[in-house]
Amino acid sequence: xxxxxxxxxxxxxxxxxxxxxxxxxxxxxxxxxxxxxxxxxxxxxxxxxxxxxxxxxxxxxxxxxxxxxxxxxxxxxxxxxxxxxxxxxxxxxxxxxxxxxxxxxxxxxxxxxxxxxxxxxxxxxxxxxxxxxxxxxxxxxxxxxxxxxxxxxxxxxxxxxxxxxxxxxxxxxxxxxxxxxxxxxxxxxxxxxxxxxxxxxxxxxxxxxxxxxxxxxxxxxxxxxxxxxxxxxxxxxxxxxxxxxxxxxxxxxxxxxxxxxxxxxxxxxxxxxxxxxxxxxxxxxxxxxxxxxxxxxxxxxxxxxxxxxxxxxxxxxxxxxxxxxxxxxxxxxxxxxxxxxxxxxxxxxxxxxxxxxxxxxxxxxxxxxxxxxxxxxxxxxxx
Numbered sequence: 210x211x212x213x214x215x216x217x218x219x220x221x222x223x224x225x226x227x228x229x230x231x232x233x234x235x236x237x238x239x240x241x242x243x244x245x246x247x248x249x250x251x252x253x254x255x256x257x258x259x260x261x262x263x264x265x266x267x268x269x270x271x272x273x274x275x276x277x278x279x280x281x282x283x284x285x286x287x288x289x290x291x292x293x294x295x296x297x298x299x300x301x302x303x304x305x306x307x308x309x310x311x312x313x314x315x316x317x318x319x320x321x322x323x324x325x326x327x328x329x330x331x332x333x334x335x336x337x338x339x340x341x342x343x344x345x346x347x348x349x350x351x352x353x354x355x356x357x358x359x360x361x362x363x364x365x366x367x368x369x370x371x372x373x374x375x376x377x378x379x380x381x382x383x384x385x386x387x388x389x390x391x392x393x394x395x396x397x398x399x400x401x402x403x404x405x406x407x408x409x410x411x412x413x414x415x416x417x418x419x420x421x422x423x424x425x426x427x428x429x430x431x432x433x434x435x436x437x438x439x440x441x442x443x444x445x446x447x448x449x450x451x452x453x454x455x456x457x458x459x460x461x462x463x464x465x466x467x468x469x470x471x472x473x474x475x476x477x478x479x480x481x482x483x484x485x486x487x488x489x490x491x492x493x494x495x496x497x498x499x500x501x502x503x504x505x506x507x508x509x510x511x512x513x514x515x516x517x518x519x520x521x522x523x524x525x526x527x528x529x530x531x532x533x534x535x536x537x538x539x540x541x542x543x544x545x546x547x548x549x550x551x552x553x554x555x556x557x558x559x560x561x562x563x564x565x566x567x568x569x570x571x572x573x574x575x576x577x578x579x580x581x582x583x584x585x586x587x588x589x590x591x592x
Contacts, residue, residue, distance in 0.1 A: 417517035445488035
């Protein structure tokens, strides 16, 4: 897949801009705060249905505007497709494909992106929510219909938790809260599907992560990843990361765990069991990356997760290679990791790099340079 043209209107610091892109390597160069990352954030949103920088859409709408527009013309081999997305400050977003209105959840069927960014260090060092988000975004790219499953699970979770909080405030006992069973059924159905997709993803990522880590780090520290599941009796969200090996159907385990924790849930007004409490445990040298790995090892794991993601999508997609975005990554790496990363990504159909310092980007990735100044495209190397 190749992004041939990117157009923005009232997006971040861009009133209006139109940027042509080339196959192969593209570099956005400019001082910090000029809008380089805003360009790649827009591209990535089409594939991931969210920003890698903020949790809500409103910050992406330019001050004084009610909505932002993202337009991208994509090439899938000989086929061209135009995606249009309207991000509304209030209300639901809107999307079109080749001029036809579609649900925004349809966009990942046409756009696949793997984005590397300094924020990726939070995947390995941050809270479990960062690792869950990484996994779920990749799951949606692999299987776009899962976007609806994730959204429906979040909706059911909010409604069930609101019921628990209300019951807690009113002093209602669990056996007097019959409506909770209805929400339990929905939570189990959707949550089981999400857990199964996450377990499959961890299994499929295992070998690609190991290969990518060895290539980036120049050493084999035996990286491993596995899910710690709340339905096993612990609470990974609160630091109990003991993994639980499924014993029997997941749905039955899920339902039994909900029953076992009901009193605690009513006491706290929280839903304590489900994929929203799980954690993806990452290890190198048999030790958890979080708390034990060095800075260099942590970066190698984060990069390996992204490279392995790209490898999975490349192998499975009918769209061709995913677009690889490296957002201000090279400034964070030593010279050895810079060179190895550039070599690993250089074979993809399209790579988009942002950098404040052009010389930080290896020569092999500087085929097409675009200079960005204060929300406008100053020059390109084609002019």
